[in-house]
Amino acid sequence: MPAGGVVFWEVLSRVGVFPANALPAPTVIAQTIFDLARSGELWRHTGITLWRIFVGFLLGATVGTLIGGLTGHVTLARKLLDPLLQSLRNIPSMAWVPLFLLWLGIQESSKIGLIALGAFFPVYLNLSSGMSHVDPKLIEVGKVYRLNGFHLIRRVILPAVLPEYFVGLRSGLGLAWMFVVAAELMGASRGLGFLMIDGQMTGRASVILASVILFAVLGKGTDLILEIVGRRLLRYKTQ
Amino acid sequence: MSGIATHNNALQVRSVSKTFGSNGSSLDVLRDINLDISDGEFICVVGGSGCGKTTLLRIIAGLERNYCGSVFLGDAPIQGPGLDRGLVFQEHRLLPWLTVEQNIAFGISDLPAAEKAEHIRHYVELVGLKDFEHSYPHQLSGGMAQRVAIARALAGYPRLLLLDEPFGALDALTRIRMQQELLRIWSVQRTTMILVTHDIDEAIYLADRIVIMSPRPGTIKRVIDVDLLRPRDRTSYVGAQLRRSIYREFFANEEIPEDYEI
Numbered sequence: 001m002p003a004g005g006v007v008f009w010e011v012l013s014r015v016g017v018f019p020a021n022a023l024p025a026p027t028v029i030a031q032t033i034f035d036l037a038r039s040g041e042l043w044r045h046t047g048i049t050l051w052r053i054f055v056g057f058l059l060g061a062t063v064g065t066l067i068g069g070l071t072g073h074v075t076l077a078r079k080l081l082d083p084l085l086q087s088l089r090n091i092p093s094m095a096w097v098p099l100f101l102l103w104l105g106i107q108e109s110s111k112i113g114l115i116a117l118g119a120f121f122p123v124y125l126n127l128s129s130g131m132s133h134v135d136p137k138l139i140e141v142g143k144v145y146r147l148n149g150f151h152l153i154r155r156v157i158l159p160a161v162l163p164e165y166f167v168g169l170r171s172g173l174g175l176a177w178m179f180v181v182a183a184e185l186m187g188a189s190r191g192l193g194f195l196m197i198d199g200q201m202t203g204r205a206s207v208i209l210a211s212v213i214l215f216a217v218l219g220k221g222t223d224l225i226l227e228i229v230g231r232r233l234l235r236y237k238t239q
Numbered sequence: 240m241s242g243i244a245t246h247n248n249a250l251q252v253r254s255v256s257k258t259f260g261s262n263g264s265s266l267d268v269l270r271d272i273n274l275d276i277s278d279g280e281f282i283c284v285v286g287g288s289g290c291g292k293t294t295l296l297r298i299i300a301g302l303e304r305n306y307c308g309s310v311f312l313g314d315a316p317i318q319g320p321g322l323d324r325g326l327v328f329q330e331h332r333l334l335p336w337l338t339v340e341q342n343i344a345f346g347i348s349d350l351p352a353a354e355k356a357e358h359i360r361h362y363v364e365l366v367g368l369k370d371f372e373h374s375y376p377h378q379l380s381g382g383m384a385q386r387v388a389i390a391r392a393l394a395g396y397p398r399l400l401l402l403d404e405p406f407g408a409l410d411a412l413t414r415i416r417m418q419q420e421l422l423r424i425w426s427v428q429r430t431t432m433i434l435v436t437h438d439i440d441e442a443i444y445l446a447d448r449i450v451i452m453s454p455r456p457g458t459i460k461r462v463i464d465v466d467l468l469r470p471r472d473r474t475s476y477v478g479a480q481l482r483r484s485i486y487r488e489f490f491a492n493e494e495i496p497e498d499y500e501i
Binding site: 137138140141143144145146155156159160162234236237239 | 300302319320321322326328330332334335336337338345346375377378395
């Protein structure tokens with residue numbers, strides 16, 4: 001089906017049903033990506049975008065893990081922090097942009113901060129609610145074997161919460177990709193988001209579409225990495 | 240058997256009472272429970288729901304605090320959970336991310352690797368689960384999972400094995416097979432057993448002594464010696480007499496149904 005659609009699109013573009021300047025043919029887009037790759041532009045833009053995703057996601061997921069773990073394990077921390085974080089979660093991503101630009105400047109730190117924020121919430125939410133919903137019957141088994149504190153967390157709570165945690169990591173990564181677009185559209189001189197703006201400014205639809213396709217491929221690729229890691233760790237479910 | 244070894248007590252329960260309080264009102268769950276259990280004895284505690292039999296078991300396991308009275312395991316008072324008592328719940332409560340082998344090993348972390356492997360192999364074979372060592376709990380039937388739970392509870396060399404309606408969730412045929420298995424394990428290990436059940440026939444088939452409890456407040460109504468040789472015939476006349484007498488404890492003023500037979 002998708003392959004047929006691409007062929008269909010190619011044919012319609014060739015005969016001129018789709019105007020070439022608005023919706024170029026797939027081969028033209030492929031050629032654009034190829035040209036970008038050959039000139040080195042492609043690596044420059046995808047490299048910086050991937051780096052921002054990596055650092056931002058790592059930062060957001062780490063903070064989300066720490067605060068999620070704290071609120072999931074300590075009821076008092078949950079009561080104090082959770083209502084605040086829940087209300088912050090509802091603020092649309094774009095609404096943070098001016099504030100982050102003001103606080104962190106137009107350089108990398110504001111972009112990474114924004115991506116980290118996007119990654120933070122799903123990781124935090126899934127870990128925190130997952131930990132507070134671990135089957136009390138399994139925790140009791142841990143108690144029967146005299147496990148407390150750290151050992152109880154390591155041997156019972158963490159393995160029990162791992163499936164939810166991975167759901168959080170994957171949706172956190174998804175949001176990181178959404179936020180990187182927002183950040184790079186706002187003000188960047190490099191990156192795939194910048195490439196899109198550049199394509200828009202210079203009226204090259206093929207560059208915009210090439211960026212869209214690269215976003216899709218890279219987003220799917222990074223998600224696949226997490227999925228494979230998760231599947232390895234949660235082997236017991238599928239066996 | 241009871242009576243012969245009162246000086247050799249595995250467990251002493253002395254004047255244990257427990258009250259659950261909620262919103263000002265309080266409920267006597269257990270009142271003045273006294274019980275002596277000898278080493279190697281098989282005790283069944285029988286009672287309807289709400290008679291406190293599970294609470295009593297949880298007190299012995301060290302999971303319930305805030306009760307009056309005292310419980311001694313050998314000479315030492317019970318002050319919390321410990322590896323000297325194994326506990327089997329109604330649900331198997333195996334950790335779903337661990338294999339059969341790893342679940343059995345869950346409580347025994349401080350053995351050298353080779354010794355530990357040998358130890359686990361012994362318990363895998365004891366409960367008849369050879370070739371299933373590497374299976375995960377969700378791949379097992381209810382009866383098999385409960386065998387793993389028994390092996391896990393036994394693997395820490397407990398002096399006392401506590402079983403809280405362990406076969407309650409199994410189908411009738413599996414339950415009978417598991418009762419036979421448990422007796423076989425008991426004859427090999429000679430661990431002192433306390434099994435809580437609401438199944439009178441199960442108690443008659445398994446126990447040296449049956450402790451009958453009645454609810455509100457939870458008290459021990461009667462303790463019955465079961466002087467039947469093992470393996471016991473589930474349809475024997477003496478067994479039927481015993482069942483009738485226990486049945487009367489629960490339904491004193493009611494007609495005993497004629498068809499209450501296996």
